[in-house]
Amino acid sequence: xxxxxxxxxxxxxYTALALIFLMVPIVYTFIFSFNDSLKSNIxxxxxxxxxxxxxxxxxxxAVCQAFGNSLIIGLAATLIATTLGTMIAIAxxxxxxxxxxxxxxxxxxxxxxxxxxxxxxLAAQFLSLGVPKDMLTIILAHTMFxxxxxxxxxxxxxxxxxxxxxxxxxxxxxxxxxxxxxITFPLLLPGILAAALLSFALSFDDFxxxxxxxxxxxxxxxxIYISASRGIPAEANVIASAVFILALVIxxxxxxxxxxxxxxxxxxx
Amino acid sequence: xxxxxxxxxAAPPTDAPPRxxxxVALLLLLPGILYLVLFFxxxxxxLILTSLQAPSEFGDxxxxxxxxxxxxxxxxxxxYWPHILRSFGYALIATVLALLFSYPLAYFIGVTARRxxxxxxxMLVLVIAPFFISFLLRxxxxxxxxxxxxxxxxxxKAVSLLAPDAHLTGTAFSVIxxxxxxxxxxxxxxxxxxxxxLDLRYLEAGNDLYASGFHTFRTVTIPxxxxxxxxxxxxxxxxxxxxxxxxxxxxxxxxxTQMIGNVIEANFLVLLNYPAAASLSIILMTVILVIVGxxxxxxxxxELL
Numbered sequence: 001x002x003x004x005x006x007x008x009x010x011x012x013x014y015t016a017l018a019l020i021f022l023m024v025p026i027v028y029t030f031i032f033s034f035n036d037s038l039k040s041n042i043x044x045x046x047x048x049x050x051x052x053x054x055x056x057x058x059x060x061x062a063v064c065q066a067f068g069n070s071l072i073i074g075l076a077a078t079l080i081a082t083t084l085g086t087m088i089a090i091a092x093x094x095x096x097x098x099x100x101x102x103x104x105x106x107x108x109x110x111x112x113x114x115x116x117x118x119x120x121x122l123a124a125q126f127l128s129l130g131v132p133k134d135m136l137t138i139i140l141a142h143t144m145f146x147x148x149x150x151x152x153x154x155x156x157x158x159x160x161x162x163x164x165x166x167x168x169x170x171x172x173x174x175x176x177x178x179x180x181x182x183i184t185f186p187l188l189l190p191g192i193l194a195a196a197l198l199s200f201a202l203s204f205d206d207f208x209x210x211x212x213x214x215x216x217x218x219x220x221x222x223x224i225y226i227s228a229s230r231g232i233p234a235e236a237n238v239i240a241s242a243v244f245i246l247a248l249v250i251x252x253x254x255x256x257x258x259x260x261x262x263x264x265x266x267x268x269x
Numbered sequence: 270x271x272x273x274x275x276x277x278x279a280a281p282p283t284d285a286p287p288r289x290x291x292x293v294a295l296l297l298l299l300p301g302i303l304y305l306v307l308f309f310x311x312x313x314x315x316l317i318l319t320s321l322q323a324p325s326e327f328g329d330x331x332x333x334x335x336x337x338x339x340x341x342x343x344x345x346x347x348x349y350w351p352h353i354l355r356s357f358g359y360a361l362i363a364t365v366l367a368l369l370f371s372y373p374l375a376y377f378i379g380v381t382a383r384r385x386x387x388x389x390x391x392m393l394v395l396v397i398a399p400f401f402i403s404f405l406l407r408x409x410x411x412x413x414x415x416x417x418x419x420x421x422x423x424x425x426k427a428v429s430l431l432a433p434d435a436h437l438t439g440t441a442f443s444v445i446x447x448x449x450x451x452x453x454x455x456x457x458x459x460x461x462x463x464x465x466x467l468d469l470r471y472l473e474a475g476n477d478l479y480a481s482g483f484h485t486f487r488t489v490t491i492p493x494x495x496x497x498x499x500x501x502x503x504x505x506x507x508x509x510x511x512x513x514x515x516x517x518x519x520x521x522x523x524x525x526t527q528m529i530g531n532v533i534e535a536n537f538l539v540l541l542n543y544p545a546a547a548s549l550s551i552i553l554m555t556v557i558l559v560i561v562g563x564x565x566x567x568x569x570x571x572e573l574l
Contacts, residue, residue: 228405
C-alpha cells in the first residue's frame with residue numbers, strides 16, 4: 001500500500017520540481033530587474049523601482065535603441081515571412097504540382113541546419129556580393145529562417161479547413177477573390193496569427209544569425225552579448241521581464257479563448 | 270520555438286479535398302521558394318566556394334581569392350578536431366540528459382493530467398516559458414547562480430561536496446548544463462504531443478496480459494512515443510551542436526570548453542579567416558545531415574520529415 005501511494009506521488013512531485021527548475025533563471029532575471037545596481041548587475045544591493053521607471057536613462061538609451069531595432073526587425077521579418085509562408089502552405093495543401101518533394105526538402109532544410117551555418121553562409125554571400133551589413137541584411141536573414149516555421153504552422157490549419165465551406169461560397173456565386181477574403185482567410189486567421197507570433201518570437205530572440213549579419217547594428221540580444229563581459233545593466237532585465245510578461249499574457253489569453261471556443265462548439269454540436 | 274511546428278504536424282489530416290493542378294499553385298509558391306533559393310541555397314553555395322578560397326597574393330588579412338584549395342578542410346580538421354569532437358560530445362550528453370529530464374515531465378502532462386485540461390495547458394505554458402525570456406539573459410542568470418560566490422557553490426563547498434578550489438562555471442559541466450537547460454522545451458514539447466495522443470487502452474491491454482508496469486512501459490509506451498523521441502532528440506541535438514553562447518567565455522564556458530560554433534564565430538568575425546570558418550561550417554552541416562539521415566532511417570520515422 002505504501003509503495004503504491006509513493007509511486008502515485010512520485011510523478012506529480014517530480015513534475016512540480018521540474019517546472020520549478022525551468023522557472024529558476026526567469027525568476028532570477030525578474031528579481032534582478034529591481035536591483036539597485038550600479039554598472040553591472042551581479043550582487044543584490046537593494047530594491048528599487050527606478051530601473052523600471054527610467055528604462056532608457058542608462059548609457060544614453062543604448063538598451064532602448066537596441067530594443068527598438070529588435071522590434072523593427074521582428075515586425076518586418078514577421079510580415080514578409082508570414083505572407084510568403086502562408087502562400088506556400090496553401091499551395092502545398094490545395095494543389096498538385098511537380099517538384100513537390102524537393103519543395104518539402106527545401107522547406108525542411110533550414111530547420112535542420114544549425115544557426116551558425118545559416119549565419120555564416122549568408123554573411124559569406126553578402127561579403128562576396130559586397131553588400132554592406134545593416135538592418136536590411138538582418139531582416140533578410142530573419143525572414144529566411146522564419147518562412148519554414150510559418151509554413152508548418154499554417155499548413156495544419158489549411159489541412160483542417162472544411163472545403164465544403166468554400167464550395168458553399170462558390171455555389172452562392174462568390175468570385176474567387178470574395179471566397180478567399182470572406183471565407184478562406186478568416187478561417188485561416190488563427191493559424192496565421194500563431195505563425196506570426198512564432199516568427200516574431202524567433203526573430204526577436206535570435207542572436208547567432210544576427211551576429212554574423214548585423215555589422216554595426218545592435219539588436220537586443222546582441223546588446224546583451226556585447227555587454228556580457230563588462231556587466232549587463234539592470235535595465236536589460238527590465239525589458240526582458242516586460243517582454244516575458246507580455247508574451248505570457250498573449251499565450252494565456254489565446255489558451256483561455258481557445259478553451260472557451262472548444263466548450264462553445266461542444267455545446268452546439 | 271519549433272513547438273508549433275511539431276504540435277501542428279500532430280493535427281490529424283481531415284478528409285482533404287482532391288488536389289488540383291492549377292497555375293495558381295505556381296504563383297503561390299514562387300515568391301517564397303525564390304526567397305529560400307536566394308537566401309538559403311545560394312548562401313550554402315557561397316559557403317562552399319568560400320571554404321575553398323586561398324589567401325590573396327598580396328597577403329592582406331581578410332582578403333581571399335576563389336580557388337580550389339581543399340587543403341583548407343585538412344587544416345581545420347587538424348587544428349580544430351578537439352572542438353569538433355567536443356561539440357558533438359557535449360550535444361549528445363545534453364540531448365540524453367534533456368530526454369531523461371523531459372520524458373517523465375511530458376508523460377505527466379500528456380497522460381496523467383489528461384483529466385484536467387486547464388492544468389495541462391497551464392503546465393505547457395510553464396514548459397515554454399523559458400522561450401519568452403531572452404536566451405542570453407537566462408544563460409547569464411545560470412552563470413550567476415553557478416558562480417563561485419553563489420549560494421549553491423558556497424553550500425556545496427561547506428558540505429565538502431565540492432573541493433574548496435573548484436569552480437562550476439567555465440567547465441564542461443556548466444556548458445553541458447546550459448545546453449541541456451536551454452533546449453529542454455524542444456525535447457518536452459514533441460514528447461508531449463505524441464504522449465498526449467497515446468491510446469491508454471494499449472497500456473490496459475498490457476496490464477490485462479499480466480505485464481509488469483515497467484514491461485508495459487518498455488514494450489508499449491516507448492515504441493508508441495518514438496516519433497516524439499526522434500523529433501525531440503533532433504530538435505535538441507542540432508541547435509546544441511552548433512551553439513556557441515553557452516560555451517562562450519562570457520557565459521558558461523572557459524578556454525577548454527570552446528565548441529565548433531565558437532571557432533566558426535572567431536574565425537569569421539574576429540580573425541577574418543573566412544575559408545576556415547566556411548569549411549568548419551560545411552563540416553558541421555555535413556555531419557549533422559548524415560546523423561539526421563541515419564537516425565531517422567533507423568528509427569523508422571521518415572514521415573516526420
